[in-house]
Amino acid sequence: MGVEFLNIIETDEAIDIIQEKFDECYTAESEIIDIAESANRITFKKIESEIDFPPFNRSLKDGFAIKAEDSYGVSEENPKKLKIIDFLEAGSFTEKTVEPGTCVEISTGAPIPNGADAVVMVEFSYKSHENTDLEDDEVEILTSVTPSQDIGQKGSDVKKGQVILNENIILNPPKIGVIAAQGIDKVEVYRKPKVGIISTGNELLTNQEELRPGKIYDVNSEMIKAGVNSCGAEGECLGIVRDNYDDLKKKITESLKECDILLCSGGTSAGAGDNIRHILDELGEVYIHGIAVQPGKPTILGIVDGKIVIGLPGNPVSAIVIFNVFVAPAIKKLAGYKAEEEHETIKGKLARRIHSPIGRMQYQLVRVEGDTVYPIFKDSGAIFSLASAAGYTKVSKQTEIVEEGEEVEVTLFN
């Protein structure tokens, strides 16, 4: 029961089709979460300020809240005595009104009392004695101040209704601080798309099993789950399925009930025992089978019941590269990331020549030391190259050789 690949398509076309199908199948959704859990989540809507900030005129200095006109002409040589009618720390307030000839002693952050319109810093004042009996207390001010001096006006930092954060903003610590300043305890963020992950293959063991002849441990489930999670989605490993048409069809059907997107790996080629293509043809429609890329030609995109099923190559190196290049951007967009927040890249000089097949885009794993880029050449199926690989560099399909010493761009694994 063989099947042909569909037209082998170019990498750019594959990226476009995958994005197009994601856009057709999904609309981003939001959820309301506690601000305490909001780190690294992404705003779904613009957030407008619910308050003026500061919420009142407040003192920017420790000193004395006065009527500015009481200070006109005042200097060290010509000080002026004012009666202290109250003392305000941050967090307290007074009903008293500052009249000409009076003032309120005030701490940084405390609200400016009625009647006062400027603050004289404590450095420009002289109190002859410490007196806890406010009735008798007075201060000499030694400088003139202008109206509004050292007052943070209500709403000067932000006004009620002003946009404080746009949509699609990743909530880092300072931005969480901005939300906290509003007294908000909930925030609307992108819901994490739920991504199911299945590994297929008769040779695969779970980490709960003993190694047996002919078997190897499943790599892709946990690796792809971590990749999915790093895209702002929620990966769930749904298990290992044998290369059996009926078992796999049943597993795919059941899994699609539990997730938004399904990622399978293995069984995506065009040989006997490669069942994914057949099953997706039967259950839905296949839009991609075969990309002109190395590694990872046997990549599949199908849609079943309005949900996307991706078939990744079984080889772990191929699977993670194909995931990063083709699938991650679409998941990240659905999870609220802006396009510019793609994988980080660095540049460096190639330490050894790369030979690349004509006609296929190659993603070559590389190790990076300083600004030197070492290609990692391994058998197909080698896994431990991933231990030292910082990321991969692209070699275009027209290029057969990239020479030692050439500058290359490396997309880093995140």
Add this chain to the structure above:
Amino acid sequence: MGVEFLNIIETDEAIDIIQEKFDECYTAESEIIDIAESANRITFKKIESEIDFPPFNRSLKDGFAIKAEDSYGVSEENPKKLKIIDFLEAGSFTEKTVEPGTCVEISTGAPIPNGADAVVMVEFSYKSHENTDLEDDEVEILTSVTPSQDIGQKGSDVKKGQVILNENIILNPPKIGVIAAQGIDKVEVYRKPKVGIISTGNELLTNQEELRPGKIYDVNSEMIKAGVNSCGAEGECLGIVRDNYDDLKKKITESLKECDILLCSGGTSAGAGDNIRHILDELGEVYIHGIAVQPGKPTILGIVDGKIVIGLPGNPVSAIVIFNVFVAPAIKKLAGYKAEEEHETIKGKLARRIHSPIGRMQYQLVRVEGDTVYPIFKDSGAIFSLASAAGYTKVSKQTEIVEEGEEVEVTLFN
């Protein structure tokens, strides 16, 4: 009850003292976690391979496992018939031995049977008829192969005992894949230091309270917690405490029982109502009080019962900058990060002149558009500058003016 600052120290000295005190007080600890939860955790020890990989000689191609010498002299013009004695898919194995004149049909990934020492790709073979009766089945091979051809030798990717991951490696998806390939289900990682966070101030409200005259919402608790978590530690908000010596002393004493490190904000200056310094003097010893930096001069480091207590400025902009510059590196080191994995920086041209005080290192908040860097000038106490701030740029204490158009380095908030 005033107190003087200690000697105001330089930023570099402060960073050194903080690191030194962390090194004195703490030894990094590890914990064993499930690989499924290991994303972004940091390896505590070298991890050695527990198996040879591949765990057996395996076929790198679909084809026929033969004795190489059976193919010598063979070509399309001079094909050779071999009897097929078994068929092996990936995951299966056979007890049969390949003798001269025989072969085993084999899929990629399947174990090479005894007696065979090379694989002929299916593309270089011809089977005259499909026959399910293996007794009668035979294949014509059309090419010669050398011993070991298209065989992935046992242990060729990694040998048992070989180091696959070093210590202090952040577990990203490919590295998780490498661990998974071992069949390991647990991994030893750095334990997350537990960091308690307290906000102090009579003016502070929780987000469960209504805004009242003279009050503002607590920003620092959730913001600093998010900052702590981004350092690979586990932040816990322990609440708001009033500016009251006894309450704050009790809270600090109790909190230290629940965490490794305690971060307080507010009440760190040298005025009346600034209690943190007094309390730390009473409970333990103060090593830093006052750094020649703007913003954030009133920063404290004390040690109580062998645990570090940091007093951050109450102003949120100061608090997050001081946290990032002085505290985050020490927490990250304790959490297993290597020093080179510090905050990300970018370079850009300054859009407007910055005036900076002589004698204090200034950390100027900036907004970034493309490669243009806009300083954000706001009142002290302004918070919403954090909404647009990408990070900060340093202005050294000898510099009074950084001119428009100069190239500056920006440390990004993460």
